[in-house]
Amino acid sequence: MKVALEDKILLNVEKPARYTGGEWNMVVKSPESVDVRFAFCFPDVYEVGMSHLGMKILYHVLNLRLDTYCERVFAPWVDMEDVMREKGIPLFALETKDAVKDFDLLGFTLQYEMSYTNILNMLDLAGIPILAEERTIADPFVIAGGPCACNPEPMADFIDLFAIGEGEEVILEIIDVYREWKQKGSSREDFLKAAAMIPGVYVPSLYDVSYHPDNTIASIAPLSPDVPKTIRKRIIRDLDLADFPENIIVPFIGTVHDRIMLEMFRGCIRGCRFCQAGFIYRPVREKSPEVLLKQAEKSISGTGYEEISLVSLSTSDYSCLSAFTNELIALTEDKKVNLSLPSLRIDNFSLDLMEKAQKVRKSGLTFAPEAGTQRLRDVINKGITKEDILGSVALAFEGGWSSVKLYFMIGLPTETLEDIEGIAELSAEVVRVYKQVPKEKRAKNLKVNVSAACFVPKPFTPFQWFGQDTLEQFRQKQGFLRGKIREASRSVTFNWHDANTSFLEAVLARGDRRLGPVILKAWQKGCRFDGWDELFKYDSWMEAFQEKSIEPGFYANRVRDFDEVLPWDHLDMGITKKYLQKECIKAYEEAVTPNCRIKCSGCGSTVFGTGVCKPNTADSEES
Amino acid sequence: MQIRFQFRKGEDLKFIGHLDILRLFERAFKRSALPVAHSQGFNPRPRIVFAQPMPLGLTSDGEFADVELLASMSAVDFMTLMNASLPPGIQLVDAKVKSSPSNPMGLVSGARYRIGFDVPVSFDIHTVARKVLDSTIIHVMKKTKSGLKQIDIRPLIYEVTGDVSGTMGYFNVLMGAGQNDNVRPELFLSGVSGICCEELELRSMHRIILLGYNNGRWLSLLDEQFL
Numbered sequence: 001m002k003v004a005l006e007d008k009i010l011l012n013v014e015k016p017a018r019y020t021g022g023e024w025n026m027v028v029k030s031p032e033s034v035d036v037r038f039a040f041c042f043p044d045v046y047e048v049g050m051s052h053l054g055m056k057i058l059y060h061v062l063n064l065r066l067d068t069y070c071e072r073v074f075a076p077w078v079d080m081e082d083v084m085r086e087k088g089i090p091l092f093a094l095e096t097k098d099a100v101k102d103f104d105l106l107g108f109t110l111q112y113e114m115s116y117t118n119i120l121n122m123l124d125l126a127g128i129p130i131l132a133e134e135r136t137i138a139d140p141f142v143i144a145g146g147p148c149a150c151n152p153e154p155m156a157d158f159i160d161l162f163a164i165g166e167g168e169e170v171i172l173e174i175i176d177v178y179r180e181w182k183q184k185g186s187s188r189e190d191f192l193k194a195a196a197m198i199p200g201v202y203v204p205s206l207y208d209v210s211y212h213p214d215n216t217i218a219s220i221a222p223l224s225p226d227v228p229k230t231i232r233k234r235i236i237r238d239l240d241l242a243d244f245p246e247n248i249i250v251p252f253i254g255t256v257h258d259r260i261m262l263e264m265f266r267g268c269i270r271g272c273r274f275c276q277a278g279f280i281y282r283p284v285r286e287k288s289p290e291v292l293l294k295q296a297e298k299s300i301s302g303t304g305y306e307e308i309s310l311v312s313l314s315t316s317d318y319s320c321l322s323a324f325t326n327e328l329i330a331l332t333e334d335k336k337v338n339l340s341l342p343s344l345r346i347d348n349f350s351l352d353l354m355e356k357a358q359k360v361r362k363s364g365l366t367f368a369p370e371a372g373t374q375r376l377r378d379v380i381n382k383g384i385t386k387e388d389i390l391g392s393v394a395l396a397f398e399g400g401w402s403s404v405k406l407y408f409m410i411g412l413p414t415e416t417l418e419d420i421e422g423i424a425e426l427s428a429e430v431v432r433v434y435k436q437v438p439k440e441k442r443a444k445n446l447k448v449n450v451s452a453a454c455f456v457p458k459p460f461t462p463f464q465w466f467g468q469d470t471l472e473q474f475r476q477k478q479g480f481l482r483g484k485i486r487e488a489s490r491s492v493t494f495n496w497h498d499a500n501t502s503f504l505e506a507v508l509a510r511g512d513r514r515l516g517p518v519i520l521k522a523w524q525k526g527c528r529f530d531g532w533d534e535l536f537k538y539d540s541w542m543e544a545f546q547e548k549s550i551e552p553g554f555y556a557n558r559v560r561d562f563d564e565v566l567p568w569d570h571l572d573m574g575i576t577k578k579y580l581q582k583e584c585i586k587a588y589e590e591a592v593t594p595n596c597r598i599k600c601s602g603c604g605s606t607v608f609g610t611g612v613c614k615p616n617t618a619d620s621e622e623s
Numbered sequence: 624m625q626i627r628f629q630f631r632k633g634e635d636l637k638f639i640g641h642l643d644i645l646r647l648f649e650r651a652f653k654r655s656a657l658p659v660a661h662s663q664g665f666n667p668r669p670r671i672v673f674a675q676p677m678p679l680g681l682t683s684d685g686e687f688a689d690v691e692l693l694a695s696m697s698a699v700d701f702m703t704l705m706n707a708s709l710p711p712g713i714q715l716v717d718a719k720v721k722s723s724p725s726n727p728m729g730l731v732s733g734a735r736y737r738i739g740f741d742v743p744v745s746f747d748i749h750t751v752a753r754k755v756l757d758s759t760i761i762h763v764m765k766k767t768k769s770g771l772k773q774i775d776i777r778p779l780i781y782e783v784t785g786d787v788s789g790t791m792g793y794f795n796v797l798m799g800a801g802q803n804d805n806v807r808p809e810l811f812l813s814g815v816s817g818i819c820c821e822e823l824e825l826r827s828m829h830r831i832i833l834l835g836y837n838n839g840r841w842l843s844l845l846d847e848q849f850l
Contacts, residue, residue: 007827010638011680017643022635024650024710250650252639304650304708335653336667 001099003092013079017253018046021072021094024250025303027059029069031096035182036175038062038070039093039103039140043118044111044531046074050249051257053311054109054146054167060245061168068175071095073106075118075528076125078535084125091126100126103140105178107171108159110148113508114501114531116155119144120523123158130520132160132205137188143174149202150233150280151459151568154508156204157516160188161195163202164571165233166266168242170200196227200234202571203227209513209567215554217512217565232572233280237610239266239287246298250305259307259340260299262292268313269596269612271603273381273587274370274412276458277313279580280573282603284317284596285611289324296328300335307338316345317595329356346392351399364403364447365396371412372422378590379414381583386426394433402443404430410477411455411469413587420477423452424484427492434491451495452481454502458509459568460575462583465560468506470553474499500538504530506556512567515555518548576604624695627727628702628718629845631684632677635712641676647713648688655708657701660691674727674833674844675734675800678807684716685735685832687727687844721850730849731801732836733781738808739827742792748785751819752794755783761814776814779806791826797841800833 010016031037040059042049049055049072062070071093076084083089090099100106106128108119120130123142129135132142144155145163152162163170174195181191196203206227210218222229236242244263251258267284268277287295296308312318325341332339339357344350346365369389371377377384393404408423427450434446454474457466469477478496485494508515521544522537529535545552560566562581569577579602586593593601596612606613632644639647652659652669661667674687692701698718705715742748755761761777779799786793794815798806808828816823834841837848 007637007680008824016638016679020635020638022710022712024647024654026710252636252643252647254643301654301656304653306649306653336661 001090001102003089003097003099005089005097009080009083009087009089013083014077015046015253017251018074018077019080019094021097023252025247026095026249027063027070028095029063031069031098034067034069035179036065036068036105037098037103038068038175039073039100039106040070041073041100041106041108041119041122042075043108043115043122044075044529045077046251047253047255049074050251050255052109052111053261053263054111056245056248056261057243058107058167058171060248061243062171062175064243065172065175067179069095071098071103073100073122075122078529081121081125091122101128101140104182105175106140106142108142108144109146110144110152110155111146112531113148113154113505114536116508116519117523117527117530119155120158120520121528124523130523131157133157135160135188141178141188141191143171145171147277147280148509150276150571150573151509151511152202152204152571153209153513153567154511154515154519156513157520159204160192161201161203163234164200164231165573166235168236170198170234173198174201193227199232202231204513207570216560217567217569219565220567220570230570230572232607233574235283235574235608235610236266236285237608239263239285240291244295246295247302248299250303257309258305259309260296260303260305261309261311262296262299263287264292264310264312264315264318266312267611269317270314270383271381271583271593271595271601272370272383273379273462273583274409274455274458276461279460279575279603281313282574282596282605283608283611283613286319289320289327292324293327293331296331297335300331300337305337307340308332309340309342312343314345315341315343316350322349325353325357329353332357346396348395351395355399364405364449365401366405366407367392368407369426370407370409371415371419372408372424372426373419375590376412376415376419376422378592379587380412381587381592383592383595386429389426390429390433393430394437397434397437397442400443402434402445403447403449405449405451406430408450408452409455410452410481411474413463413466414590417477417480420481421484423450423481424488424492427485428488431489431491446491448489448492449495450485450492451497452478453497454499456502456506456509459566460573460580462580462587464510464566464580465562465564465584467559468503468556469499470557471499471503474502498533501530501533501536503552503556504538504541507552508555510567511555514550518544518550521548574603574605574608579603625689625691625721625724626698626701626718627687627689627721627845627850628698628705628715629843630686630688630713630715631682632686633682633712633714635710637680637682640679641673644677644713645671645673647710651705651708652690655704657704658693658696660693672727674731675805677830678828681808681828681830683830685830685843687731687833689721689727717845719845719850723850725849727844728802730835730844731833732799732804733797733834733841734800735831735834736794736796736798736808736811737827737829737831738794738796738812738825739791739829740794740812740823740825742787742790743821743823746792746819746821748787748792748794751815752783752785754818755780755815758818761818763810763814763817765810776806776810779804780811792823795831797834 141160144159145167149162192203265286267281370382457463525540660670670691672689702715702718764771782797784795
């Protein structure tokens with residue numbers, strides 16, 4: 001069924017181009033010519049979803065298949081949703097404007113816990129039963145993947161199957177199994193069982209969770225012996241050989257990241273203990289400079305974009321950064337394309353690099369000390385010292401920058417008021433460093449922007465057992481820090497965020513299956529776009545917890561024992577629980593762990609035998 | 624050298640605003656690898672001038688723009704390269720090499736439109752079209768920077784005919800366009816609504832062509848006199 005979007009509708013919604021498709025490089029296929037119709041669903045608006053590299057990659061690899069047509073679906077903004085509900089317009093895909101309900105497979109990406117209600121809302125708009133158990137043979141299968149899928153349990157009621165880890169190979173295997181199943185025409189359960197045999201696929205309905213009287217988990221076990229007990233994440237062994245989209249869709253309207261994204265490597269060698277991405281994407285696997293340059297050149301000519309950005313968790317850690325960027329700058333200058341360099345450690349090399357790469361005026365520089373004292377930075381294994389930070393800042397000021405952003409977190413494990421005061425002191429020192437730069441050398445109008453996020457403990461990090469600060473603690477600390485910053489310097493502005501969102505994020509991040517009914521209830525109470533401050537309905541969420549007799553603090557604020565069964569224990573991200581425990585203990589001992597290139601710390605990722613963990617380079621400290 | 628081209632903007636792109644169209648052309652130039660001249664400065668932009676901005680919701684067969692190239696090439700080659708680099712919803716339909724420095728923005732004096740609306744019951748479109756031309760004053764409220772302002776659009780309406788197809792009525796209008804005397808299709812429809820004492824609801828607006836005026840004649844911006 002094709003959806004009819006009259007002009008009258010589109011002229012009365014914000015940014016109608018969110019719903020019309022037709023962009024340069026959009027893949028056009030005849031739906032009749034394919035066996036499998038795949039709807040890649042991003043649970044947020046077009047401008048956010050179109051900024052997501054993972055979607056571009058999967059859209060590309062799926063559409064390379066002649067038997068499959070992958071189309072894009074985004075969450076309609078609330079104004080459009082109202083019209084769709086009023087006129088009975090179902091959720092549709094941008095490419096063909098066909099109703100999503102008529103597709104074979106829906107693939108949601110879980111980028112952020114606060115988008116979960118949007119998934120329910122999109123399923124409802126599509127006319128697909130929200131609960132997986134209520135779907136029939138006439139309904140599509142609903143797949144989900146992405147970083148939040150490393151604890152899929154809160155979404156277990158709504159998703160038929162999860163793809164754990166990197167998606168570009170496993171998604172193709174799922175399609176193969178689906179095609180075979182479709183030809184046979186048997187039950188939904190048959191497909192799910194067959195899919196559960198694919199490495200990296202987790203079918204939550206095939207597992208049973210039992211609980212202790214104190215509400216902790218007793219066990220998570222497959223319902224039948226042929227279903228795997230643990231599911232190991234998938235990774236791409238060699239990124240040089242992986243298909244990467246060069247002819248990406250070029251949106252007509254501005255998006256959040258409206259540029260070519262060149263992925264340099266996956267994973268991170270650093271092991272900052274708060275950072276989930278630093279653990280779940282291990283091991284570090286780099287693309288070679290030759291492949292990157294080829295992809296950059298083809299992307300520029302294929303899209304016409306005026307900007308290209310390097311993408312990784314830590315640009316400075318790329319092995320041959322200097323040689324690579326020299327060649328890349330030669331290319332971007334020749335093609336009149338801007339190069340943006342995020343996630344750089346600020347030193348002489350990188351400032352020089354930015355000077356060469358960006359001809360545009362000097363905008364702000366961002367530093368992420370994360371914590372205010374050396375003690376706490378050692379706890380979180382953020383391997384930088386105050387001297388590093390002030391040295392970088394001095395270089396930046398001498399180089400003509402005068403606007404810096406400093407990112408911190410509050411509520412980190414072992415934090416005391418002294419650590420929080422340290423944030424204000426460090427910010428004041430940054431101001432002092434600026435004043436020490438001779439007037440004729442520095443740019444005018446110093447701006448120091450300090451922002452402090454509320455720490456959210458995440459699965460598969462050494463802090464996964466940690467109890468998040470309560471809302472009261474967060475508010476007290478925010479107030480305390482505000483006062484200290486005001487005392488310390490007038491040149492510093494302080495930004496903070498209401499802690500309610502971080503609290504709910506912490507609940508959902510480490511929740512179990514019993515949160516399903518709460519999420520459903522919250523959605524029924526009108527919650528969606530929870531990540532958008534103006535639409536976040538904290539009170540409705542709290543009512544939902546109450547009505548479903550779930551205490552959210554059990555998930556957010558409770559300290560777990562090391563021997564507690566965690567809701568994600570049946571998933572294997574390559575990081576052993578033993579290693580995370582060791583790292584957790586070291587954190588409390590304020591002991592740092594060297595990065596993967598200096599010394600292997602034995603996290604377990606050597607099982608993948610690739611990247612920085614290649615057998616001949618790995619030097620494991622334990623067997 | 625400078626090339627002036629005529630392009631169409633179809634259904635797929637009618638909800639893309641003017642600034643987004645501008646960026647679309649900038650990217651199309653990059654994809655085409657055409658030797659387009661760029662402005663100087665921090666942020667070099669291709670040298671392109673559009674005859675008239677396009678409001679959201681408008682489709683058109685007759686938009687114009689001038690572009691400066693650093694190397695000479697035939698208009699036909701230019702068109703072929705550009706069309707291979709533009710999405711299906713927007714395509715060049717004609718192009719000519721310019722020999723005068725005329726600015727396309729300054730040339731536009733009028734435009735032909737086909738304006739669609741929901742036909743009310745017992746609505747005689749021919750009578751209404753006649754009434755429009757017979758009026759001496761057509762007052763409408765126009766949004767300006769300083770708020771709503773009453774203006775008379777009658778002097779800027781040059782031709783009106785109408786036809787009906789199913790539940791849709793269409794006015795085919797030649798009226799003022801350009802920097803000074805622009806009448807937007809909604810304003811026209813609002814003026815007609817005033818005349819026939821019935822609120823007409825805009826359903827579609829299509830610009831057939833932007834026109835210049837020279838020696839008593841309405842001419843395409845690609846007419847030799849303007850090049």
